[in-house]
Amino acid sequence: MSDFIILMKSELVVTTIIFLLLFVKIGKGMRNEKLLPLIQVLLLINVLFSFVFNKEGSLFDGMFSTTSLIAFQKSILSLAVYLISLLCSVWLKRSEHLPEFFMLMLSALLGMFFMISSGNLLIFYLSLELSTIPVAAMANFDLQKRASSEGAMKMILSSAFSSGILLFGISLIYGTTGTILFSEIPGQLDGSPIQILAFVFLFTAFAFKLSVVPFHLWTADVYEGAPIATTSFLSVVSKGAVAFIFITALYKVFQPLEETWYLMLVILSIATMVIGNLFALRQKNIKRFLAFSSIAQVGFILVGISAGNEIGISSVVFFILVYVFSNLAAFGVADVISAASGKESIDDYKGLYKTNPFLSWIMTLALFSLAGIPPTAGFFGKLFLISAGAAKANYIYIIIVALNMIVSLYYYLIVVRAIFIDKNEQPIDKIAISKTVKLALIICGAGIILLGLLSWIYEHIQSLTV
């Protein structure tokens, strides 16, 4: 029993918060001004709590398992959720259904927790659904905006489609191996065509969630239509969680098919980087721009995953940690500006430095980190990913990856140039930033710098993967 509580403590804390919110909702209700700080404190507690009382072990005959690496991954996700609650507080305060929004977000988070802890294909499938369906509802939260509903609709339809294929794959796996347990599948894999087919179907479900080309098409529409809180949740937390379980699935469950998935990753990562970059190049809207650039970033994550060893794991986990700070900072600034002035076009950012130096610097830091310019953390993140990817000595691949980095450098710098250099007759007015948002932006900025400088963080992650 006590094992149960300690091993599942992250899930239990999140569930408790969900129920608290439910009671708040059915009670007489609180004003948003009061409720939001309370929720933020609860989420902070959730983050802090995720670092203590960690124990390794498994429950329910191996259906659920946790290790210190998994606990760390859950901490990253909790941290990201907390930062989102701070960054989007202006929008959240205005929302009519604040408790519901957090109930949905935390349910999705709960699903992700179960997903990265899952030890069995059915649990995996269930938690994957739990982590997806609430997000579709979250995408629909700008009720008066048609694009928001459209995005949510597209998301739910495509995930249903993807789930169908995933279930097909799972049933084929069960049919050929006779088991759904992660620990037993590798022994039963012989690489027969039907198993490859099953594996491809499973693979597409991950690829869909990660927005890997050509399974990415839903991404831009959803990102653009959804409120920024949802978009940043999707682009950071969802992607992170799926990348974590993807590593487990490939490295542990489908280890015997390594040759197959390595090639698949190479092909798809190149396609993802190229397509993501090409689309990001021509975006004029900052949200769509960030959406496509985050597709390209996923391509880089796949490069790290393709390593197939401990360095692959640690580099991906580190990169996602960096990515949390960088991407949330970028989305945060975009949100502040769009909330205050309604402007979302990159052209509107011209001359931003003159009027809003703080926002400009944070945005620049974030974009530098996303582009991988030293000494920001993003540089080290990319460096580790690429050196992990080079482990297989496939140098042509690495050169292609590097070329894509150059392209991405170009379009990130276009935004920086707009902010600092381009002249504008009517720049965006000076924006008053609330203290909460400022705090979150400073945390992100500090994270971007410190993660690069403090080598012990990466070493800590490395020590977890051994």
Next chain:
Amino acid sequence: MPAIIYILIPFLPLAGFVLLGLFGKKYFKSASGWIGTLLMLVSFILAVYVAYDYFSATSIFPRNVPVKYTWLVFSENISIDMGVLQDPISMMMIVVVTFISLMVHIYSLGYMKGEERYPTYYSFLSLFTFSMLGLVLASNLFQTYIFWELVGVSSFLLIGYYYDKPSAVAAAKKAFIVTRFADLGFLIGILVIANTSDTLDYNTLIATLTSTGSEQASSAAASTFLGASALTWGTALIFIGGAGKSAMFPLHIWLPDAMEGPTPVSALIHAATMVVAGVYLVARLFPIFSINTPAVLDIVGWVGAISAVFAAIIACTQTDIKRILAYSTMSQIGYMMFALGVAGYGGESGLGYTASMFHLFTHAMFKALLFLGAGVVIHYVHSNDMKDMGGLRKKMPVTHITFLIACLAIAGIPPFAGFFSKEEILLAAYNGNTIIYWIALITSGLTAFYMFRLYFSIFWNKPYQADHHSGHKSEGGWIMLFPLLVLALGAAGSGFIPFGKYINTDGIPLESHFHLQFSILPVALGLAGIFMAMWLYKKQNNRPEKLAASLNGFYKAAYHKFYIDEIYLFVTKKIIFNLIGRPAAWFDKNVVDGLVNLAGNTTTAVSESIKKLQSGRIQQYAIYFLFGAIGLAILFIYIWK
């Protein structure tokens, strides 16, 4: 001793930089000088405490690494660390750097008062001190490089402090570019060394390379390139970096121009600290230079000797007092360099090493004093030109006396500090290389001459005409005179420190002997130089012109600094620009840009043509999804089996 003390020494100035840089302008505009000075004072006290603790503990001084933080690991052995290396020369250097910096901080309280960008000035000063301390304390070759560049940046900022003055901007740019060019050599040298010796850590580096028979030493000696071993190339390239920072011939052209910065800055950077970084670097790697690559050490010696005499000759003809001091600095650093060049490893032959560090120490005292004194004079007459001065001894007695002490010290007149260190250098040169010895001897006569030419021209010569310049007519208050007095004490007395006991090549204390017969010649030459200067410049007369006329061609050449700048301009503008630059520009414009444009246009075109993919229609998305899945399945089941 707790590690925090070592860390605080460089980090207090860093704190000053951050504090003053971020908040100085807004919150403590007038107090920023005192804040910076106070932080520097604490840092200085800590440095003295640490050094005292180190030197008084034992009589043999080990090379310790009390603080080490591994930052980036490249391979099993090669990593970039941030650490503190404790050995006699680093301990000496932190005292010198913090002391001179403190003096300059105090002096600037008066000198820079009322400047528009006063807090910025102090924040830059703190940044420079931090970088310099990081450089001297570095425990790893790459850490040295990082701080080396930081020193370059902060000196760029300080030289260009008067950024509305085009000449200051040009000087800052020149200093930066010339030293960057040299730093490239340093960087390549580091890579070569890292590659051959498989480490960047000073302790391991020196230990593995100098122990004969170690695997790295033999492999480093075995791999050759263009007839020299890899290690020879490595140390030679590192020396190029050092020569650039230390303004050695022919990379010295930035130093005179750098005098455009505020005068206290010149005292700190271009006299006592940054410019000796090159000497320090060679001294830091001295065992490798001396045991593994003696040929490079010969180059060091010759470059030093040539720079010494070359700069001394130019100094005799200049009229801008700061430029004279700049050339004098170059000449004195030349002394330190060739002292290292003629030294050997171990025992008596290591005298040059001791002497070099000794001279570095004493030179820091008297040269900072000279610059600060010159600053007072410039503050008073509002001109850098010797011709506008004269007869100032009555107007500024304190400056006069301290300046005289400094001149006597640099001229090598006993019992002032310069005498002792210069004697040791000459002795080392006498034992090491006779030609260099004679060059050094001539230079020491020249040194006495040009320094006293400066002295007599400022303080004697014609009576001072206090005419067109209005405003304050005092020496500048005690806040500016106090550092002069303290430094004068150093310039007068620091020669009595038994340096050989503390700093030597092999840890065995070196007895410093006093050779009376040996000293007669240099001192006599020095006195001759002084009398010559006195005869020419004490009273206004036409002897200098006559002398200049009789040496016509040579004088002109020296006056124009031997046309080195012009040669550089000719080579860069005419030869490099026409032969390489223009064709490269053509190639760049027509071929490279063409390709880039082609790539750009293609990318845009492709991007345009695939935009239909993103149609917004969910049915299509599902079809692509399905095709993707089926495509992968077919690929891996049928084709890639």
